[in-house]
Amino acid sequence: MIDLFLLALIAGFITVAYLFPIKANEEDLTTSPVGFLVIGHLHLLKEPIHRSLRDLSRNLRSDVFFPRLGSRRAVVVTSASAAEEFLSQENDVIFANRPLASLTEYMGYNCTIVSAALYGEHWRRLRQSEPEHYTDDIIKGLVQVMLLAGTDTTAVTLEWAMANLLNHPEVLMKLKTELNNVSVEGRLLEESDTGKCPYLTNVISETLRLYPAAPLLVPHASSADCEVAGFDIPRGTWLFVNAWAIQRDPKVWDDPEAFKPERFESETHRGKYLPSGIGRRACPGMGLAQLVLSLALGSLIQCFDWERDNDVAVDMSEGRGITMPKAVPLVAKCKKSLPILDKVVL
Numbered sequence: 399m400i401d402l403f404l405l406a407l408i409a410g411f412i413t414v415a416y417l418f419p420i421k422a423n424e425e426d427l428t429t430s431p432v433g434f435l436v437i438g439h440l441h442l443l444k445e446p447i448h449r450s451l452r453d454l455s456r457n458l459r460s461d462v463f464f465p466r467l468g469s470r471r472a473v474v475v476t477s478a479s480a481a482e483e484f485l486s487q488e489n490d491v492i493f494a495n496r497p498l499a500s501l502t503e504y505m506g507y508n509c510t511i512v513s514a515a516l517y518g519e520h521w522r523r524l525r526q527s528e529p530e531h532y533t534d535d536i537i538k539g540l541v542q543v544m545l546l547a548g549t550d551t552t553a554v555t556l557e558w559a560m561a562n563l564l565n566h567p568e569v570l571m572k573l574k575t576e577l578n579n580v581s582v583e584g585r586l587l588e589e590s591d592t593g594k595c596p597y598l599t600n601v602i603s604e605t606l607r608l609y610p611a612a613p614l615l616v617p618h619a620s621s622a623d624c625e626v627a628g629f630d631i632p633r634g635t636w637l638f639v640n641a642w643a644i645q646r647d648p649k650v651w652d653d654p655e656a657f658k659p660e661r662f663e664s665e666t667h668r669g670k671y672l673p674s675g676i677g678r679r680a681c682p683g684m685g686l687a688q689l690v691l692s693l694a695l696g697s698l699i700q701c702f703d704w705e706r707d708n709d710v711a712v713d714m715s716e717g718r719g720i721t722m723p724k725a726v727p728l729v730a731k732c733k734k735s736l737p738i739l740d741k742v743v744l
């Protein structure tokens with residue numbers, strides 16, 4: 399009986415939702431797609447989400463738009479100039495909060511982990527690592543964040559970098575030559591060598607441009623009502639910055655879909671290159687990630703000669719997941735590169 403009642407209630411809800419689409423506010427008319435009661439615009443989101451949000455932005459012809467995620471009001475930003483408006487100067491402080499979510503409440507020690515903490519004294523203490531304030535839960539939270547935010551992002555980027563190199567043998571050759579010239583005595587790349595490998599740095603930057611491990615950054619939330627880019631935005635609005643779309647925007651990048659590490663030699667990319675975010679919530683681990691990526695990628699290229707499997711182009715489509723993994727895991731052939739591998743104890 400109760401089951402039947404519940405079923406009727408749900409069916410009624412769905413009918414009402416579809417019969418009465420959400421009426422947008424005056425200001426939202428051009429900047430919100432058509433949504434429905436209860437679900438808002440959730441039905442428009444298809445995997446990969448960053449692609450469907452970029453397409454929605456194109457259809458609406460607006461680089462700032464306001465989808466509703468169920469009952470939650472959100473704003474999605476798809477241009478470098480709008481991202482800068484939201485995350486610089488006084489707006490950066492307003493959008494320095496993170497959304498409160500059940501996930502981080504239950505899994506993130508009641509939202510005290512640094513990536514989920516509300517902007518304020520607690521967050522500042524964590525970012526300036528004032529250990530005298532740490533409780534056991536805070537220490538466990540820090541370890542959790544380092545594992546969650548630090549491992550998968552770096553591993554996924556390494557896989558995309560290798561995939562790009564295999565699809566661009568001329569880039570792979572140029573990188574190998576740079577690495578051989580840096581360690582002429584045939585030893586493995588060391589931390590102090592990475593500063594002498596600009597091409598290696600550019601290969602990693604170009605990989606993070608096309609395949610950012612956090613394509614929508616991490617959601618921000620506004621802590622007060624504000625006006626940004628001509629829109630009135632209420633407190634508690636979730637902000638998604640589509641870094642993936644911004645880093646492929648043909649209005650600001652020359653030949654944006656092409657993998658060209660050389661572009662980082664000359665182009666200025668302030669504002670339009672943001673794989674680690676911008677503003678005060680930007681990634682504090684990027685320096686470490688850059689170093690680990692340089693050493694790992696550099697050693698792989700130094701120690702082995704790489705080839706594509708069956709000489710078929712590597713599939714570069716994006717799979718499901720927060721850190722934008724490859725849809726098809728990378729398979730490649732390698733043989734040891736002499737004489738360096740003989741000198742390395744594996």
Ligand code: HEM
Binds near residue numbers: 512544551610616683
């Ligand atoms: C390729 C590697 C990495 C990428 C692409 C990446 C990207 C990002 C991005 C986009 C954000 C959010 C920025 C924003 O909200 O605007 C972030 C936040 C964060 N990242 Fe990373 N990250 C990487 C590696 C790491 C590593 C190695 C660590 C630490 C060991 C780390 C720790 C964090 C933390 C703690 C935050 C939260 C900062 C806060 O909310 O105050 N990340 N990262």
